[in-house]
Amino acid sequence: MSSAPTTKNMAATEIVIDDTFAEAFPMRATRVVITAHNLNWARIAAASMTGFATSVIACGCEAGIERELVPDETPDGRPGVAVLMFAMSSKELAKQLERRVGQCVLTCPTTAIYGGLDAGDAIPLGKNLRYFADGWQIGKMIDGRRYWRLPVMDGEFVAEENTRMTKGVGGGNLLFLARDTEAALGAAEAAVTAMRGVPNVIMPFPGGVVRSGSKVGSKYPAAMASTNDAFCPALTNLAKKTELDAGTRCVMEVVIDGLTDTDVANAMRAGLQAVIARGVDAGCTRISAGNYGGKLGPFHFHLRRLLGEGA
Amino acid sequence: MTTAFRFILRSAPRFRVDLQGLLPAADLSVTALGNRRVLHGHDAIALGDLFRIDEQPAGAEPAFSFQGDLSRFDRLGAGLAAGRIAVEGDAGDYLGLQMTGGAIELDGSAGLLAGCEMAGGRLHVAGNVGDYAAGALPGSMDGMRGGDFIIGGNAGERLADRMRRGTLVVHGDAGAFCASRMVAGTLAIGGRVGAHCGWGQRRGSLVFAGAAPALPDTFVPTDYDFRVIWQLLARSLAKRGGVFASLAARSPTRHAGDVAAGGKGEWWIAA
Numbered sequence: 001m002s003s004a005p006t007t008k009n010m011a012a013t014e015i016v017i018d019d020t021f022a023e024a025f026p027m028r029a030t031r032v033v034i035t036a037h038n039l040n041w042a043r044i045a046a047a048s049m050t051g052f053a054t055s056v057i058a059c060g061c062e063a064g065i066e067r068e069l070v071p072d073e074t075p076d077g078r079p080g081v082a083v084l085m086f087a088m089s090s091k092e093l094a095k096q097l098e099r100r101v102g103q104c105v106l107t108c109p110t111t112a113i114y115g116g117l118d119a120g121d122a123i124p125l126g127k128n129l130r131y132f133a134d135g136w137q138i139g140k141m142i143d144g145r146r147y148w149r150l151p152v153m154d155g156e157f158v159a160e161e162n163t164r165m166t167k168g169v170g171g172g173n174l175l176f177l178a179r180d181t182e183a184a185l186g187a188a189e190a191a192v193t194a195m196r197g198v199p200n201v202i203m204p205f206p207g208g209v210v211r212s213g214s215k216v217g218s219k220y221p222a223a224m225a226s227t228n229d230a231f232c233p234a235l236t237n238l239a240k241k242t243e244l245d246a247g248t249r250c251v252m253e254v255v256i257d258g259l260t261d262t263d264v265a266n267a268m269r270a271g272l273q274a275v276i277a278r279g280v281d282a283g284c285t286r287i288s289a290g291n292y293g294g295k296l297g298p299f300h301f302h303l304r305r306l307l308g309e310g311a
Numbered sequence: 312m313t314t315a316f317r318f319i320l321r322s323a324p325r326f327r328v329d330l331q332g333l334l335p336a337a338d339l340s341v342t343a344l345g346n347r348r349v350l351h352g353h354d355a356i357a358l359g360d361l362f363r364i365d366e367q368p369a370g371a372e373p374a375f376s377f378q379g380d381l382s383r384f385d386r387l388g389a390g391l392a393a394g395r396i397a398v399e400g401d402a403g404d405y406l407g408l409q410m411t412g413g414a415i416e417l418d419g420s421a422g423l424l425a426g427c428e429m430a431g432g433r434l435h436v437a438g439n440v441g442d443y444a445a446g447a448l449p450g451s452m453d454g455m456r457g458g459d460f461i462i463g464g465n466a467g468e469r470l471a472d473r474m475r476r477g478t479l480v481v482h483g484d485a486g487a488f489c490a491s492r493m494v495a496g497t498l499a500i501g502g503r504v505g506a507h508c509g510w511g512q513r514r515g516s517l518v519f520a521g522a523a524p525a526l527p528d529t530f531v532p533t534d535y536d537f538r539v540i541w542q543l544l545a546r547s548l549a550k551r552g553g554v555f556a557s558l559a560a561r562s563p564t565r566h567a568g569d570v571a572a573g574g575k576g577e578w579w580i581a582a
Contacts, residue, residue, distance in 0.1 A: 035539075075542075075543060075546075076538075076539045076542040076543055077542050077546070077559070078539070078542075112539045138514070138575060138577075139495075140497075140516065140540065140543075140544070141476060141477075141496075141497075142497070142543050142544060142547045143547050147540070147543065149540055154536065155535045155536035155537060155539075156535065156536070156537055156539065156540060158539045158540050158543070
C-alpha cells in the first residue's frame, strides 16, 4: 500500500496521529460456528481452517477466529469458536469455505459446524460435503435449518447445510511506527488485543500483525503487490519516497476485516486508543494508515476522525 | 386492512358441512360471509344460517374464530396459507388439510385426517385426533410435508403415514401403524404407541419421550456418540413443553430401521 501525505506534528510528549486514512474495499463475508467436545478441539479446528488465510493476494480468502463461544451460545451446547471468512467474490468465498471445512473441520475430531449469519445469500457448508458419507448421510431439518449428518469414525459429523453470505469490508489498517522492534511489537499486540474485544471483525495476519505491508504493483510485471518501501526503515535513506524519519526503526501493521464499515471503524478506534493509552514512552511514536490515494476503495477511515478530531 | 370475524354456531347441522375454501382474508365482510354458501350434505346452505357472524377487532393478520361443536364441519382450514383460525370446540375431518401457512388452534378434538398433507404453518389440536392424522390422501405418495403439528391428546391409527417433512408432536398416545411408511421428518410421542410402529419406515426420526415402544426385529441398535444431533433435536422439541421439556437432559438410546426399507430411519428412546 502507498500512503497519503501526512501532517507531522512531532511533539515528543505524545504519539503523532497522521492526518491520513485507511482505505478499505468491499468483500464477501461469512461467519461459521465450530463446536467440539471441548474448547481445545474447537480451537484446533478453527486454527486449521483459518490457516494460510492471511491475504486474498495469494490465499484465496482472509479468515480468522472472531471469538470463542461458551456452551450457552452454540446450537449444540458445546464450547465453540466463531470464524469469519472474507473473499473478493461470492464464488471464491464458497470455494474456500467448502475446501477448508472439508479438509480442516470434517477431519478434526468431534467437531460440528453451523452457519453463523441469519441473513444473506446461502452458500454451501455441509451441502456438498455430505457426499463424503457415500450414501450413509442423513439430512435432518430442525426448526427450519437443514443439517447433514455424516457417519465418521468418531461418531457423526454434523454440518448445517448452508451458511449465509453478506457484504463485508476488508483492508482497514493501522501502521505503528516505533523506535525499535520491541516497541512496534508492543504497540501492535496491544492494538490487536483491544480489537479482539470488538465483535464482527478479524485481524487475519499472523497474530493479527503484518510486518510485510505491501503496495499495489511492482517493478516486476508478474507481481501484483510488492513491499511498502515508503515504510521500510531499511530504505529510509534509499527509496525515492519515504514516510519515516531517522528515529523510526520498525513498523508493524494491523489489518482489519469486518462485516460492516462500522465494525471496522470500531476496531480501528479500539486499536488506536489502546496504543495511545500506552503513551509515547512505550516507543510507538506515530500511527499512520495505508491507502491508495482514495481512488480504489470506497471505505475511508480517517484516523483523526475515528478519535473524534476534525470530524 | 386485516379483518377478524367470529362465527358462533347457531345449532348443530343435520348433515356434514364442507368448509373447503372458507379462509381468513383481508377483503371479507359480515354480509359476504353470511351469504356464502357451503355444502351441507348434498345441498348448499348459507353460512349465515349456520353461524351468527360478527366482526372482531382486527389484529396483525386476518383471523377467524369459531365457537361451538364443529365436529360435523369438515375441511376446516383446508388450504390455509396465511392468517389464523381458532376453534373453541371440536372439529370434523380434514382439519388443516394441505395447509401451507398460517396457524390453526383447536381447543377440542379433531376427526379423521387432521393435518393431512399439510406443508407449512402451525396446527395445534389441544385434544385428540382421529386416524390418518398427518398422513396422505388415498393414492397420494406423501403425507405431512412441512410445518408444525402439535397434538395435545392422543392420535388414532396410521399417524404420520408416509410423512415426509415437518415436526409432529403428540403429547399422548398413538395408535397402531404409527409412522408407517414414513419418508422423513420428526415425530415425537409423549405416550405409548400401538402395534407395528415404524412399519416400512424409510427415514425420519421418532422420539419416544414417555414410554419405550416394543422394538420390531427390523430395527437395530446403533451405539455411538450421537450427542450433537440429539442436542439439536431435543432442544428443538423441548420448546413443545410437557414431557418433552426435559429431553435435552436425557441420554437416549438410538435404533435404526426399518432395515427392510433401507434402515435410515431412527428411533430415539428417551423414556
